[in-house]
Amino acid sequence: MSSSSARSVGSVCKIRLNCSVCESALVDGLFQCSNALSLKSQCRVLLCSNCAEKHTMRFGHPTPRTLAFDPIIADGIFYCPVDGxxxxxxxxxxxxxxxxxxxxxxxxxxxxxxxxxNSLCAHLVSGHEFNDVQLSYGHIIESEISKYEGCIFRSTEEAFIFFILDKTLYLIWIGSLSNPPDFKLMMAVANIETGENFGVVRQGAVPRRSDLFQVMSFKRVPANVFKISIMID
Structure with missing residues (x-):
């Protein structure tokens, strides 16, 4: 009936509690069909909130949250599902x-x-010739960047990856949860040969997320090299 298992390590019981449909961990609550005592297999399962909503829409059965499991979930230990x-x-x-x-x-x-x-930076440096620059917080750091080669500013705990694609400058952040949730970014992009300024960015609270972040768009991207100057707090 359930997609759960447990193992005991010393005096601690570690539970695997997963949605029977999508197999996601039930960290946001456990939901169960109100018709769970029937013989229908689709109603005798544990569901996450998303699958519970789909179950109700498909079968017309209310699928409420089982509040008795909330304390177990709150005190439980879950395993990251990512391989490795x-x-x-x-x-x-x-x-x-x-x-x-x-x-x-x-x-x-x-x-x-x-x-x-965790292998993206090494791939960009070796496979796409990105510049690899040591990050120093609260100080202006510079690097060359072009529409062919990007740059990485990184410390031991995080990396800020900049690259140009289709007249747009993008940023990808990679790091750990030990970092603050947001960072302040000051950035300027200029033509390294002529000094022409292509724009300045000041962002007071940029989220640390491993997503593609659009920083700046250009009207044109010449083949020559830019100078990118950043300061991160």
Whole structure:
């Protein structure tokens, strides 16, 4: 009836509690069909909130949250589902960790090669000749960037990846949950040969998320090299 299992480690019971349909961890609550005592297999399962809503729409059965499980979920330890990661997480940490897990996969934004998140920087440096620059917080740092080659500003805990694609300057952040949720960004882009200014960006609260972030658009992108200057707090 359920998609759950448990194992005991010392005096701690670690539970695998997953949606029977999509197999996501039930960190946001456990839902069950009001017709669960019937012989219909589709009604005798544990569901996440999304699958519970779909179940109600499909079968017309109310699918309420089973509140008795809330204390168990709140005190439980969940496992990251990403291959290669054995991180143990609380319910409140689970969703954000899965989104940002360094073992998660993504496609290279330039060549679409599938990669583990923690190997993206090495791929961009070796495969696309990105400049690799040491990050120094609160100080202006510079690098060359063109429509053919991007740059990476990184510390031991995080990396800020800049590249130009289709007249747009993009940023990808990679890091760990130990970093603050937002960062301040000051950035200027100029023609390295003529000094022509292509724009200035001041962002007071940019979220640290492993997503593609559009920083700036250009009317034209000449083949010559830009100078990008950034300061991150």
């Amino acid at each position: 990661c054995d991180q143990e997480l609380s319910a409140s940490q689970y969703n954000e960790h899965v989104i940002m897990c360094s073992h998660g996969e993504l496609s290279c934004p330039l060549c679409s090669q599938p990669l583990a998140l």
